[in-house]
Amino acid sequence: MKITTVYFGDIEINEKQLINFENGLPGFQDEKEFALLDLEGNPAFKVMQSTKTKELAFVITNPFLVYPDYEFKLDDNTVDQLSVKKPEHVSAWSIVTLKEPFEQSTINLQAPVVINTQNRQAKQVSLNHTKYHTKHSIKGGEQEDASTHTKTR
Numbered sequence: 001m002k003i004t005t006v007y008f009g010d011i012e013i014n015e016k017q018l019i020n021f022e023n024g025l026p027g028f029q030d031e032k033e034f035a036l037l038d039l040e041g042n043p044a045f046k047v048m049q050s051t052k053t054k055e056l057a058f059v060i061t062n063p064f065l066v067y068p069d070y071e072f073k074l075d076d077n078t079v080d081q082l083s084v085k086k087p088e089h090v091s092a093w094s095i096v097t098l099k100e101p102f103e104q105s106t107i108n109l110q111a112p113v114v115i116n117t118q119n120r121q122a123k124q125v126s127l128n129h130t131k132y133h134t135k136h137s138i139k140g141g142e143q144e145d146a147s148t149h150t151k152t153r
Helices: 076-081
Strands: 002-005 009-012 018-021 033-038 045-050 057-061 090-097 113-116 121-124
Touching: 002 033, 002 045, 045 090, 076 121
Parallel strands: 018 121
Antiparallel strands: 002 009, 018 033, 033 045, 045 057, 057 090, 090 113, 113 121
């Protein structure tokens, strides 16, 4: 399958790179299919590129690389929706907001993208009533308070 991307131009992808969001992404309900693309030379990050809209792409990373103590529990509805049979079939990714300089970039721990690695079904899950928010420092350790935009340790 050939797609046009915002970062890589026209590329060929295979089925194993595709993930499907049954209900789309929050704010992008019509966007149901994305390709996970590697960033050459930077295995910590991927690009989650819409197969439908060239301009819609998100840089994502494994949140556990940045925040090793990160944890959350999937609700039963999400487990059922994604047809998760075993916990080891789930991978979690966080959307990164890139800033200049890179050290000021943030990672969204409040709404991870959860993927069933067996059937490639995905969902962006909003974690309610948690200590996580949408703008944690990409550096790890420091957390930016979303309400006051101050940093805490």
